[in-house]
Amino acid sequence: MKRIIIIITLTLFTAFAGLAQDASGLNKKNLVVKEWNTSGKGVAQTLDHLTTYSPEGKKIEEIEYDSAGRQKWRKRYEWGGNGRMSRELVYDDRNRLVNYKTFEYNELGKKKAQYTYDAKGKLIGTKIFEYITQND
Numbered sequence: 001m002k003r004i005i006i007i008i009t010l011t012l013f014t015a016f017a018g019l020a021q022d023a024s025g026l027n028k029k030n031l032v033v034k035e036w037n038t039s040g041k042g043v044a045q046t047l048d049h050l051t052t053y054s055p056e057g058k059k060i061e062e063i064e065y066d067s068a069g070r071q072k073w074r075k076r077y078e079w080g081g082n083g084r085m086s087r088e089l090v091y092d093d094r095n096r097l098v099n100y101k102t103f104e105y106n107e108l109g110k111k112k113a114q115y116t117y118d119a120k121g122k123l124i125g126t127k128i129f130e131y132i133t134q135n136d
Contacts, residue, residue: 048066050063058085062074113127
């Protein structure tokens, strides 16, 4: 019975997770988040990080900047028709593809495996996810 409740809860959570709001109530549809660094006196500002969301509220890009405002790296996220992330692509400071990740999901919609490939498509690493429920 406890297992059924957990499965139902996870299913409902997964269904509602697709909505474009996080726990803070922030609507992420078409949102751009800029993170700024300021000097000790709070005067000079440099852009540190930029995150962009799609019209559906899915994260589609992140860019990290150095203290001079130059791009350090960029990540682009691709989403499948099932609402799950299908690929994460990582680019260097010159927008050259460094590596990319693909994902496999379990029956509850949680990540089951992550495969990392180099820019030429050669598999360089695999991460397996395991979910364990702790009983009191």
